[in-house]
Amino acid sequence: MHYIAHIRQIDHQHQTVEEHLLGVMALAETHGEKLGIKHITGLAGVLHDLGKYTVEFKDYILGAVDNPESPPTRGSVDHSTAGGKLLYQLFHTNKAVKENRYRGILAEVVGNAIISHHSYLQDFLSPELESKYLFRVRDKELDKFDETVELFFKYVMKESEFYRYVDQAADELDTFLSKKSSASNENKLMFLTKFVFSALIDADRTNTRLFEENIAENSGPNTKEIFDAYYNRLMTTINSFTIQPDAHSRINQLRREMSDHCEQYAAKPSGVYTLSIPTGGGKTLASLRYALKHAQLYHKKHIIYVVPYTTIIEQNAEEVRKLLKDDMHILEHHSNVIDDVDEDDESWDGIMNVKQKLKLAKDNWDSPIIFTTMVQFLNVFYAKGSRNIRRLHNLSESVIIFDEVQKVPIPCVSLFNQALNFLETYCQSSIVLCTATQPALDFVEHKLDLKPDAEMISNLPKVIEAFKRVEIIDHASDEEFNNEKLADFISERLQEVQSVLVILNTKGVVRNLYLQLKEKHSDIPLYHLSTSMCAAHRNQILGEVRQHLENRNRVICISTQLIEAGVDVSFECVIRSLAGLDSIAQAAGRCNRHGEQALRQVYVIDHVEENLKHLKEIRVGKQISKKMLIDLKRDRTVYGGDILSDVAIERYFKQLYREFDHDVDYDIPQLRKKMTELLSAAKAENTYFQAFNSKHNESLPLYLANSYRTAAEHFRVIDNLTTSVLVPYRHEGKEIIAELNGERSIADLTRLLRKAQQYMINLFDRELQLLSKNSGLESCLDGKVLVLKEGAYSEEFGLDIENDSGFDLSIF
Template sequence: MNATFYARTSDHGYETCVEHLSMTGCLAGGFAQSFGHLDDGLLAGLVHDLGKYSDAFQRRIQNPDHSGLVDHSTAGAMLLVQNGCPLVSMAVAGHHAGLADFGSQGELEGATYSGRMNKAFSAGDRNPLSLANEGKVQLHIPQSAFQKGTKLVSGTTSMDGQPKEQSFYTDMMLTRMLFSALVDGDRLDAEFFTSNRENRAEHRLLEHLKERLGPEALENGQMPTWSALRQASLAMSVECDAEDQSQIERLTKIIENKANQYLNKPNKKPLDIKRCELLAQCLAYGQNTSYGTGLYTLTAPTGSGKTISSIAFALKHAHTNNLQRVIYVIPYTSIIDQTVSQFEEIFGTDAVLPHYSEAPYQLKDESDMDETDLKRALAAENWNTPIVVTTAVQFFESLYSNKTSRCRKLHNIANSVIVFDEAQTLPVPYLRPCIRAITELVERYGSTAVLCTATQPELQPLFDESFNSGSVQIPEISPFTNDDRDSFRRVTIKRIGDVALDALADQLGNHEQVLCVVNTRKKAQYLYDRLAQDDAEGSFCLTTLQCAADRQRLLSGIRNRLDGGKTCRVVSTSLIEAGVDIDFPTAYREETGLDSIIQTAGRCNREGHHSASESMVYVFSTEGGCAPFLQQSIAAFRTTANSHSDLTADDAIRTYFKEILCLRDGNTASKLTGNDALDKYRILPLHRFDENMPFATIAKRFKLIDTPTVPVYIPLPDEGARLCKQLEHGDIDRTLFRKLGKYAVNVWPRHLEKLQSVGAILAVGRGKNAEEDCFILRDPDLYSSRLGLKLDDATADGIFV
């Protein structure tokens, strides 16, 4: 009992097990306190590495080169399940490899939680728990702490007198949250001991925590009492809250000052007056104590200043309700740069974390990062920053993930204001799971969710289905009436029926400046070829067959020509619709969903230089068919257009979204809750009692971007060629694929096979990295920066070797 047991080693010595378990326990408990589970977090941290008290692990830490890997997490998980804390046990069992499927209770083998636990218990005296119980560790955990530990909390609840489907949903989300708190606490303490990063936001917190626990006692292996640990954990939580509130208060003052500049500006134009009405209302609602945490909508037309108004509400609301941060969720990466730039200009770079794959700091090696880059890279691990700007993919996939890296941030989503920008883009095949996750965050984790859009989807029935209380009131923040929205009207939408592609090209050629958005890349390339015959310089094509680097360069050229009054005819796929700040006098849009048509309309007369009557958006259909996933949207649009003359009116938008939510494969479903199209991959049924908590299975199924496309990397001159050469040589580091992202063109399997069959691409990377086979374009004649990858031209002739 006098021996000292060690958890890890570094260049400056050894960390005792007592120090690591105490620090991790207090951190995890403090993080879990934000959603009312301090004891569970503390328990998880105190026992998560209990197996490190085994002789096998101590031999390994003394001589790692001659000792095999040792399972050091099963022992703590066993102790917890023995004492009736199954959810905490699952979090502990997965804190390295991730949350496993629970499995069946009789399993003795396999990768499931049950298989692992049963195998360990059947080992008898040889199991890690028995080794840890030989008097080598004194945890001082009172039985009352285990009794407080989280039991299964889900069950049959009633809604309007009707029983709900029995579900483990709440238990599984709570397990992920506890898992998040544990993983973050574990990783923070490990980093604190090994590298002591002073640029880590939590550095002072870690120093203060260690001082509270007593550095000498920890280093000498003296475990603090449960009471002392609990008090230290609670003090850490209070310190975290105070720091978060200080940050929110500072940013709230900044946005108030910025708002006053707008509100007090003299000689405002009529549209400016309306924008100020929205901003003033958002500020007023944000500071009104009667508007507590919950679910809100913010419905305001394009051009009304939604971005600034929504962040003003979010910060004021966070300050009023003592919330910790604002998370801005954006559907497309094409919008994020613009939003991040706005926020950085107002609040400064230190307050804003852009978390998406193409954020500049994500494309750098650590040796190339400046202080801001490094702070952002660290904050991206756990979202400990006052304003996070991220994608819907990152946000929702993290909530349904089982991986340590994805889940580590989850506990910092609790007690946040979450703004869902362009809320109408929530993916229909995953709509019910997304709504269920939002509901859980609002009901049980103290968060506020704001659905922010110009075209508010009709989601009331889905929220009624998800909330425990049944029917829920969703207050609208915007002050605008239908007449007010008319003041922002900038275009007239007109259906022109079927138009042949050649005739459409002729019509586009009659305009000096025009945007045409079509549904397929093939149609876009065909129309561009026709337009370029008469004016190659003034014609542009934008599709995902171009790499992002070329699209960004082309967009810059398009803006310059529009601003200079030069000829500018652009044919694009839908990638131009969301958030691209560009302004055409006339637009054409192939039939699709009404929300997408309105987004295209947002690129027409954007600055309001012309009247709505002369700024036309023509909606057409043409030959060539459409992708199956668009059929439901087109059917809903046609039904709406046949019954509403004004397609931008609120009642038309409501009708459209009701049609979307009630259509399944083009047919009317009998009722909303039976519509499988809203949970295409059966995510919610996997939370039923009889499914036994399949964490890994759910994570595998829940992929918002789940297409079988494969990236082909284009070796554009300079950086593109250099990165492709690095990939070809197998010189792969952490950031290579992020850097290569802007030189990638994603192609379908049949197109990939065609390119392979004619030797147009080079396969590289087999067995050299975690990625699947990677492909580099070999034939430069198949790629044009102005047109993209020419898949139909791939032949065996002229292959570049």
């Protein structure tokens, strides 16, 4: 008798349980080898579907195929608990082997990944003082479990071979925990569990996809050849700059020196480094040069750019595509088109449907070069949903470049630092923190492990002074503006300059100012930008704006903060509503960006119509900046006489983190816990563990007691949950919607989901409810993708709902 793991949809061919387990094991070993834990990840792979070795599951899956009109009840056979249960029985209840603590810890780390591989990691101990992990592996009864184990040892791995394999995994765990690091053992084990889970999820879905598509093996691109070719193309472009007419200008010489210095730094071992190139200093090219050279020297598999806003993903990706002359191997990942955070597909019976095809579609960051956002990066480590964590293992052996790293949301600072420390210490990844305003990430309790010589650019104050192209004009410390006064102020500036950029803090005020100026300056091209527009729409607007700027036409652009981080535009005048110094510095980078003219002005104003009630970081940043501006007005020598000096920026961030001292560890008020506690508190400091012992008058019989699932359920990079919606912007957006409504293969879905990211917007619940009430929403792919109706999307504003939610979604 052969036991069935999957049945192929197109021809009803069977994949045996043995074939699936060994195939997933091999893929998982490949993922784990990068950390020296191939037997740990392989153990998860070979045991994950142990529960399919039953006649009940075989009858169940055959019944689903033979009787599609009346299939067996979905989920009636539990196939994911058995592997975790076997590990628990062998290494927690058997006294002969229980003495090896590494086997016991291994059983919990691997067992949790196994029992969770159709949902998300379980809590070892929850706030309700329950252990869903223990219930599954110890208390849940499985019919014919002993017979299942016998079949595994008969067909997949002999018992003696299995124990040798476990011992090798235990040795790897010993080595992993012994590695010198500032992290606690609980913190190390939390990241290890998540890495094992990532390796298992990706290996399982990849093996299943290959079987379903009838593909023999999973052959990826040869990254060494690709990076060699990329480096040669990049250097050809860089060398061509030396014969340009302006090659010897002061700014271009500085850019070349910094680029050369980045290449020299690439020879250093992988670590966490800072690249504090001033705005307009050629940061993208210099960081790419470092990344490609370092990847060549240290055999990295991926180069990953992490940016704060979706706005600059397409711009930076397009710039890199042009430099490297390649479209195929550069992935833009804006947001999740499919939201699976609340899904539990334990009931999946191995038969293909739309839902399963979506899960199997490639979404695992396996491209050589990837552009994504800070939200997506943090979601990989901390958010619920197997789609997020599936990507984690591909962050190893990578060069990861954080563009505008000062935009790390304050509640996530400690979590961000811990993730980077793990990637650098265990994953052989090199981290580059790029910004003109370096945040004080080593100032908080959970510090980033920065070395003393981490800065790539030498003589930084001299470089900053050499790149100075604007002066900050303070209109915020002693007067206030509303939109009427601001409109008049803009008119005054237009008597002196051709182009004006206005950056405000809320979408509603941006929209209202735009409408006022539309009446006041009907003869001047006027543009509105906000995150109510999809990425493709914003890109179209920015393209038109750039054309006006290049032609030195008169032009006005009114935008939320999405334009200020890395968007390559250069206005003659910028007006910035008061916010943190980092925001003011970034806004200044949109003025006289390439030093085309003598010093230009950036005006900082205090706009009283902005509702910052729900924007605490902007509100507090604004208060600190205002106080520093007042200090500077009283004494022109403080902060080195410049509100954007490196002294001022360091002072600003230290004060900001002091103000948010309680928040940088991601506070969860409803639990009265910090996320860092839920994820990695030691038993002695774990109040849930202590309360469990008191309640039950016995100790929790586990090595680990942390709450991984609860932490993930409470994690939001911003406070308010949003939903991604596909919009019918122009022909391509409508075409994607039409294609998604048809019958598609896994490969088609992979392609369409990637294209769809440029046509997504993120909506709050209130906006969704309003759209639903007005019949403004449809859906496709069996309801898995929400679609905005054409009447609710305009060429002028994007989502056309009168709304000032007080939130800016530009970080998505």
